[in-house]
Amino acid sequence: MTDNRTIALVAGVLVLLTAATAVGQFLKRHPDRGLDPAAVRTFNSRLRGWWILCTVLAAAFWLGTTATVVLFGLVSFWALREFITLTPTRKGDHRALFWVFFAFTPLHYVLVGLDRYDVFSVFLPVYATLFVLARVAFAGDYKRFLERTAKIQAGLVVCVYCLSFAPALLALPLPGAGKGGGNFRLLFFLILLVQFADCMQYVWSRMLGQRLVAPSVSSNRTWEGLLGSATSTSLLAAALWWAAPPFQLWQATLAGFVVAVMGFAGGMTMSAIKRDRGVKDYGTLVVGHGGVLDRIDSMCFAAPVFYHITLLVTGIRP
Amino acid sequence: MLSPADTRDLPPPQRPKARVRSPFCRAAGLGLAAAARLLAGASARWIASQPDTCQRVYFANHTSHLDALVIWASLPQSVREVTRPVAAKDYWTSGLVRRWLAEEVFDAILIDRTDIKVHQSPVDLMLREAGNSCSLIVFPEGGRSVSGEIGEFKSGLYYLAKKRPDLELIPVHIDNLNRVLPRGEFLPVPLLSCISFGPPLWLERGEAKLDFLARARRAVMALKE
Numbered sequence: 001m002t003d004n005r006t007i008a009l010v011a012g013v014l015v016l017l018t019a020a021t022a023v024g025q026f027l028k029r030h031p032d033r034g035l036d037p038a039a040v041r042t043f044n045s046r047l048r049g050w051w052i053l054c055t056v057l058a059a060a061f062w063l064g065t066t067a068t069v070v071l072f073g074l075v076s077f078w079a080l081r082e083f084i085t086l087t088p089t090r091k092g093d094h095r096a097l098f099w100v101f102f103a104f105t106p107l108h109y110v111l112v113g114l115d116r117y118d119v120f121s122v123f124l125p126v127y128a129t130l131f132v133l134a135r136v137a138f139a140g141d142y143k144r145f146l147e148r149t150a151k152i153q154a155g156l157v158v159c160v161y162c163l164s165f166a167p168a169l170l171a172l173p174l175p176g177a178g179k180g181g182g183n184f185r186l187l188f189f190l191i192l193l194v195q196f197a198d199c200m201q202y203v204w205s206r207m208l209g210q211r212l213v214a215p216s217v218s219s220n221r222t223w224e225g226l227l228g229s230a231t232s233t234s235l236l237a238a239a240l241w242w243a244a245p246p247f248q249l250w251q252a253t254l255a256g257f258v259v260a261v262m263g264f265a266g267g268m269t270m271s272a273i274k275r276d277r278g279v280k281d282y283g284t285l286v287v288g289h290g291g292v293l294d295r296i297d298s299m300c301f302a303a304p305v306f307y308h309i310t311l312l313v314t315g316i317r318p
Numbered sequence: 319m320l321s322p323a324d325t326r327d328l329p330p331p332q333r334p335k336a337r338v339r340s341p342f343c344r345a346a347g348l349g350l351a352a353a354a355r356l357l358a359g360a361s362a363r364w365i366a367s368q369p370d371t372c373q374r375v376y377f378a379n380h381t382s383h384l385d386a387l388v389i390w391a392s393l394p395q396s397v398r399e400v401t402r403p404v405a406a407k408d409y410w411t412s413g414l415v416r417r418w419l420a421e422e423v424f425d426a427i428l429i430d431r432t433d434i435k436v437h438q439s440p441v442d443l444m445l446r447e448a449g450n451s452c453s454l455i456v457f458p459e460g461g462r463s464v465s466g467e468i469g470e471f472k473s474g475l476y477y478l479a480k481k482r483p484d485l486e487l488i489p490v491h492i493d494n495l496n497r498v499l500p501r502g503e504f505l506p507v508p509l510l511s512c513i514s515f516g517p518p519l520w521l522e523r524g525e526a527k528l529d530f531l532a533r534a535r536r537a538v539m540a541l542k543e
Contacts, residue, residue: 081359085510091500097507 006181009188009243013054021047039206049295050195057191061184065170066113068187072167073109079159079293079300080105086277087151092141096132100152104128105160112164115171117318124161129153158269159293162300165307166190172316174245182245189237189244190259190306194299197233197260198267204228218271226264233260246314255309259302266301270294343422350423351391351398358384358498359510362392365541366517367488369394373453374486374518376401377475379468379538380457381496383409384506389455389490390424392513402427403455404444427454441477454478455490458534462501468539471531479521479530486518489534491541514541 024044031037060068084097104124111120132152136145169190170183205225213221237256241249270293311318339347354360378389386403393401407428410420420426427447429440448454456478458471479487494511516537521530 081508081510084507085359085494085497089497091503094497094500094503094507095505098505101508 003181005243006185009185009240013192017047017050017054021051046199053191053195057188061188065167065183068170068184069109069113069167072163073106073112075292075296076109076160076163077101077105079163079296080155082291082293083155083159084152086273086279087155089151090141090143090148092139092143093136093148093152095139096135096152099135100128100132100156104131104156108160108164109167112168112171115318117168117171120164120168124156128156132156158300162304163296165303166299168307168318169310172246172310172318174316175314186244186246186310189240190303191299192240193233193237193256193259194263194302196236197229197256197263197302198298200232200260201225201229201264201267204232213268214272217275218268221264221268221271226261229264230257230260233257246310246316251309251313254313255306258305258309262302262305263298266297266299269301270297339422339425347398347423348395350387350419351395354384354387354391357506357508358388358495359508360388360392361510361512363512363514365514367515369397369515371397371400371453372486373448373451373484374401374488375475375478376453376455376488376490376515377458377534377538378455378490378492380459380462381466381492382462382499382501384495384499385457385462385492386426386455387424388495388511389492389513397453400451401453401455402447404429404440404457406431408432439477441474441481444478445482458531462496464501466496468535471535473527473531475534476521476527476530483521487520487534488518489516489537489541490514491516491538493542516541 024040024047027035027040028044031040056071060071080101089097108120108124108128111123133149136149136152166187169187172183172186174182174186201221202225204227205220205222208224208228209220209222211223212219213223213226234253234256237244237259238249238253241247241252244252244255247255310316376389378385386405390398390401390403403424403426405420405426405428407430409416410426410428411417420428427444429443444454444456456475458475459469460472460474463469475487478485491514492511493514494509497507497509498511499506519534519537525533
């Protein structure tokens, strides 16, 4: 893992984060610069989040593939927990939910860890769906049947299935890359693009935002933000194409573009669910923490598409 | 049931027997509290109220078998050491594990719901067991609510307050635990729950029983937001 490109990537990220932290602290100490103090606070708390994210990822990467898969599995589990907590379920769903949490979710990640793409790509969308439908029917409560099963299904697909495509990148046989290192770089490339796209969406929306995409769903996501985020993320991906092993320049740019658009779509989707449930973020139940789901919504939408684009443009077979 | 108007003074409360728990039971208690908090995703909120080891009665809405365990687990460890849940004897003595947990780990005060003797009212038993140092966790609805609504409070809380006016009564609201382990289920689903502790209240001088019980119930409901 200690090849030059990894070192360059890690060093680049560290320099960026350190510089941003210095700027953030400077702005905090000098509130007279005419900047919105709330925006500075948001920026600083975001930065803290990124430091934590980078530390945890570095530890997981250092420990290896299994540790990384387990880490993503735990994140999925917690996100699903938040999702189902805020979704009204009935008592008839209880047994189905038990199996969803304690059998399907862990088993899916075991399949991801064992690199069984042939099984895990259908395990949740087909078999878990059939199981949930049948188990809820067996429980004997038919009230709003389709609505209830659809909620559980949506939670499973978004929080578990989609997110698991990120660690699944680690198992791809990349041409020319040594065992391991290249895959971790590819995963880190994805995470970096997702975070960057989120951030750019916010920045462009604030700077140029005029036309809201759907005012009733989100009051700060604009078409300008989407466009700006897609453009800047494509540029970043192009600039970093050397770090993502299987990609040529145009492929990396395309990946950046798609990740930004999908991340935006993920944020919109979660906003719609939150609006419907009347909460501001998924973390309101856990005092003092932002929800896990708030942090990974873009990732959930971007990961599977990034995975399949990688397969498509490079001709790799899992 | 003994005559509820019985307000004779109790014999002076005795110090409870010093419970010397084995290191194993203490460790089990710590582990169980951590596991309960993790499994029930419990976050504790103190609203206009602070955790304290002074003698208190925590009274809560009752939605699940996990309620007493999770409230107990949400208290800081120093408070947990002096807090004893009041629980139903029939449930907590069936099975070796439950009995061991109730007796050795969280030192519950077990109330026999089927055999209430005239000279041995549950309130007297609770106060005797609490002595003058232990806090109690009680569920004044008397049983788990089926609908999820908070039922009318039984009078026990009133007599507790009347016999020991020095105790702080802390309302506690339990949110979402009925979805973690609903009535009639034995396998939990790990959703997130929230335990809210409110500001203490006391029985006002001359306050009628029904007024007090209604006020206490409103205090729990107010924590629901």
